[in-house]
Amino acid sequence: MSALWNSTELRAATGGALTADVAVQRVMFDSRLVRAGDLFVALRAARDGHEFIDGAFAAGAVAAMAERGVAADAAPDMAPRLLLVPDTLAGLHALGAAGRARSTARIAAVTGSVGKTTVKEMLRTALSAFGSTHAAAASFNNHIGVPATLANMPRDGSFAAIEIGMNNRGEIAPLARLTRPHAAIITTVGTAHLGRLGSREEIAAEKGDILLGLEPGGTAILPADNDFFGVLRARAAQVLSFGEAPSADLRLLHYQGSADAGQARIATPQGEVALQLSAPGKHLAINACAVLAACHALGLDLPRAAAALAGFGGGAGRGARRVIAVPGGTATLLDESYNASEASVRATLAVLAMQPGRRIAVLGDMLELGEDGPAMHLALAAQLAESADLVYLCGRLSSGLLQALPPAKQGAATADSATLAPMLRAALRPGDSVLVKGSLGMRMATIIQALDPPA
Numbered sequence: 001m002s003a004l005w006n007s008t009e010l011r012a013a014t015g016g017a018l019t020a021d022v023a024v025q026r027v028m029f030d031s032r033l034v035r036a037g038d039l040f041v042a043l044r045a046a047r048d049g050h051e052f053i054d055g056a057f058a059a060g061a062v063a064a065m066a067e068r069g070v071a072a073d074a075a076p077d078m079a080p081r082l083l084l085v086p087d088t089l090a091g092l093h094a095l096g097a098a099g100r101a102r103s104t105a106r107i108a109a110v111t112g113s114v115g116k117t118t119v120k121e122m123l124r125t126a127l128s129a130f131g132s133t134h135a136a137a138a139s140f141n142n143h144i145g146v147p148a149t150l151a152n153m154p155r156d157g158s159f160a161a162i163e164i165g166m167n168n169r170g171e172i173a174p175l176a177r178l179t180r181p182h183a184a185i186i187t188t189v190g191t192a193h194l195g196r197l198g199s200r201e202e203i204a205a206e207k208g209d210i211l212l213g214l215e216p217g218g219t220a221i222l223p224a225d226n227d228f229f230g231v232l233r234a235r236a237a238q239v240l241s242f243g244e245a246p247s248a249d250l251r252l253l254h255y256q257g258s259a260d261a262g263q264a265r266i267a268t269p270q271g272e273v274a275l276q277l278s279a280p281g282k283h284l285a286i287n288a289c290a291v292l293a294a295c296h297a298l299g300l301d302l303p304r305a306a307a308a309l310a311g312f313g314g315g316a317g318r319g320a321r322r323v324i325a326v327p328g329g330t331a332t333l334l335d336e337s338y339n340a341s342e343a344s345v346r347a348t349l350a351v352l353a354m355q356p357g358r359r360i361a362v363l364g365d366m367l368e369l370g371e372d373g374p375a376m377h378l379a380l381a382a383q384l385a386e387s388a389d390l391v392y393l394c395g396r397l398s399s400g401l402l403q404a405l406p407p408a409k410q411g412a413a414t415a416d417s418a419t420l421a422p423m424l425r426a427a428l429r430p431g432d433s434v435l436v437k438g439s440l441g442m443r444m445a446t447i448i449q450a451l452d453p454p455a
Helices: 007-014 049-058 088-102 116-127 145-151 172-179 200-213 229-233 282-297 302-311 342-353 370-378 381-387 399-403 417-427 445-451
Strands: 026-028 038-041 063-066 082-084 106-111 133-135 159-163 183-186 219-223 239-243 250-257 262-267 273-277 320-326 329-336 359-364 390-394 410-414 433-437
Touching: 007 082, 007 088, 026 145, 038 049, 038 088, 049 063, 063 088, 088 145, 088 172, 106 116, 106 172, 106 200, 106 282, 116 133, 116 159, 116 282, 116 302, 145 159, 145 172, 172 200, 183 200, 183 282, 200 229, 219 229, 219 282, 229 239, 239 282, 250 282, 262 282, 273 282, 273 302, 282 302, 282 342, 329 342, 329 445, 342 359, 342 381, 342 433, 359 381, 359 417, 370 399, 390 399, 390 417, 399 410, 410 417, 417 445, 433 445
Parallel strands: 026 038, 038 063, 063 082, 106 159, 106 183, 133 159, 183 219, 219 239, 239 250, 329 433, 359 390, 359 433, 390 410
Antiparallel strands: 250 262, 262 273, 320 329
């Protein structure tokens, strides 16, 4: 296997000092995930990564990017394998920029209030039908994850799918300029991070900043159904739109869903395309429209791309569907535990409504909504009552929602997921379909682990 980076390239990319001759196979910033052949980047974050350099070398790292040397009593072969830079985060960004600069891959980037990781994974699936495709294994979409993803781009890859996220204003633009995509998707402009940015107008402006990184001749892929479409369209020279609007370039003409799959017909610039997905939800079909738009922008055959998407299903925390054991039989678990916003909760409630058996919704708070948070939670009551037979809630913002439901649908409301988990577990019966969803900070994965303990 040829090296991803050699010592000469590492020094040239970062301006750092490295004595040893090393062959790096991967760049990793989390010491817990280091494996043989890695370059460990010792970032100073919640914990100082320099504390974990010894452990990274013990796990097989061949080098470490660091801001200072090792202790005097360190192993003699450790110091020569340190890539010393003034600032490791800046060094990681420099390495990411170098990885992007040397790559000839066609790149699709994605941002948006909801659906980023799902669309990134759909892009990986579709683009892989045409050539080797690089994408991060996890949701690496911030100021650390994006440069790390770029630094790990293979020398000879054909395509890449890069997810770009944000928590505050001004974070997307530098990551977009670092990525320099040929196609940039904005899934939607919603209310996620409303509490931080203050208004949907500011959210739209921040999401639109992904277009600042477009390569010359690159294409913006924009949501035709969103009320900020016009604002976003004005920011790009070349646009493809997607959605259900009659004017959409990639238009969802028909969708039919079942408990575990979906079928759609999509009008495209290459003619009508049939789509089958191994997961339910109209929102996934609309995401697929965005992915096909990116494929068209990259000059690819859309029927072939749509055929590749037939094998796409939800991932862990993002729609994964599995059978779990309950007393007396089994139930179906819909794992949407990774995160939540108003749009994504409504989309997954529509999926729950299609499920067989007793339908149970388990929702945690949607966070970072600002002063509108309580009202936005209460606004879910009507759809929740229609979609679920029984409802369990956790979190301060969700507490009032339970009382807005018919008494027969009221399960329980608790302050946190750890308290709710055993109550829910005891209530499940054979044949139930249970949806678990909430913001990352609500730790809904605790409930998933209680319902489906790891082997």
